[in-house]
Amino acid sequence: MEKDKEREREMEGWETPKRVECRIPAVLPCPPPPKKKSPAGTLGKRRDPPKNGYFHPPDLEALFALAPWREASCA
Template identity: 90%
Template sequence: MEMESERQMEGWETPKRVECRIPAVLPCPPPPKKKSPAGAYGKRRAPPKNGYFHPPDLEAFFALAPRREASCA
């Protein structure tokens, strides 16, 4: 009984029960495994039937527009 009164006089105490304790630190999981590059680069595609790129007619693209005369009014 004397111990109880001493504890009450001292103030608050940290709980010591197992369910109140901070759990032990668990080890980190392993890093993710690298994906195999064979899946991404293993197959080659056939070239397109119409070719890769067909540029527009460059002569028509750079054709000069007719000049307009400045009007002096």
């Protein structure tokens, strides 16, 4: 009798497991994309001037002074 059951199992072949933990999980819907922050909140606001004032380097004009033009020499 045991041999008959064993033969019967061999003849059945392989089967896909049907337990819940062996199943492929259902596909969940994707989350929505993140919302863009509106730039309207930053456009209308005015800032107070800095407490210590704006930075003024002492030789700013010298930095942007133009060097005299040299004429090209044709040699």
